[in-house]
Amino acid sequence: MARFIYTLAVLALLPWALLHLLWRARRQPEYLRHWGERFGRFGGAEVTATAAPTLWLHAVSVGETRAAQPLVAALRERYPGHRILFTHMTPTGRATSEALFGDDVERIYLPYDTLWAMRRFLRHYRPAFGLIMETELWPNLIAACREAGMPLCLVNARLSLRSAKRYAAFPALTREALRGLAAIGAQTADDAARLGALGARGVTVTGNIKFDIEAPSAQLELARELRARYGRRPVWLAASTREGEEALILDAWQRVGAGNTALLVIVPRHPQRFDEVARLAMERGFALQRRSENASVATTTQILIGDSMGEMFAFYAAADIAFIGGSLLDFGSQNLIEAAACGTPILIGPSTRNFAEAAREAIACGAARTIAGADDLVRQVLGLLADDASRRAMGEEGRAFAERHRGATALTLELISRAVR
Structure with missing residues (x-):
């Protein structure tokens, strides 16, 4: 019921999301590009079952994308046959992945969190597994991944006291989302404790990946x-x-x-x-x-x-x-x-x-x-x-x-x- 109410709220806010994109485009015209991706419409053919498996990372903006650098290098070594897909929410995040990874990765905007758009995203790219950098909890995305049987992990997770209070205002929805994740790796013990208080299970303290970034x-x-x-x-x-x-x-x-x-x-x-x-x-x-x-x-x-x-x-x-x-x-x-x-x-x-x-x-x-x-x-x-x-x-x-x-x-x-x- 909590996710159903959330979904209705997301649908009601979609017209506002369009206006928001137009508003942001006044100062950053890149917001006018790739609108279809935000609604689950992607260019190119769907990934077939015989294609190289896709490894998907979601990095909302600049900081998360830069933090992913050492992890991407390690994943390439561990899973050499996988193609890498980045999803972002901002043009600056997208531009950062271009600057850091060039054509070695594919990049799109993550759709707005409607169940139909998330299902279409998963059908189109067929990721073998997904990683969300830091803290981005999208209930319908997590539900669609569970429905598809695709492991989705929250890694390098951080949760400030202020953010924890915001999530705590929606306890049932937050608990369902956290428990739908295959694994959670937190930056610090404090982050792990806050996630646990919101309903997460088995949180592992892995440290902050940003410390592993070396100056090229x-x-x-x-x-x-x-x-x-x-x-x-x-x-x-x-x-x-x-x-x-x-x-x-x-x-x-x-x-x-x-x-x-x-x-x-x-x-x-x-x-x-x-x-x-x-x-x-x-x-x-x-x-x-x-x-x-x-x-x-x-x-x-x-x-x-x-x-x-x-x-x-x-x-x-x-x-x-x-x-x-x-x-x-x-x-x-x-x-x-x-x-x-x-x-x-x-x-x-x-x-x-x-x-x-x-x-x-x-x-x-x-x-x-x-x-x-x-x-x-x-x-x-x-x-x-x-x-x-x-x-x-x-x-x-x-x-x-x-x-x-x-x-x-x-x-x-x-x-x-x-x-x-």
């Missing part, structure tokens, strides 16, 4: 190129910033860092905001360049906008200090693990619920420091830029911190293998 050699070479273009002056990075944060950072840099010659590199989380952030900097009178210009950075340039996709490792490795976006305002923080792995000193704001345990441990071991606000961020940046020894120590602790937490991919792969068997 091409990214490290690009970092050297970027650093050469920056020149000899200090560089600090505001990485994966979210709406509202850039204005605070720019104002604080103008107010507290006035006269400092360090280069501030800002990489907004969402590409549709590149122009907006550039405009914010120019309105404040900053001398501006863009990464897309592919040019050396002038000594008079104060702000560089990182308007590129798939280069975050290079930006981290080329910076003296990195601030982790999404933590200054209440977005829950973006991923700090890549910065730690690059040995870049980390500054992080008060909002860390999406990476709570990683943030706690990074701060405790000295790889990261907390900032209270934008002005404090700039003061700490200036202090660290003047303190080579502290920066080196933080960088070394960051590398050690990342190394200590490796191994989640192997545990996740074993969990999947058991579920598939």
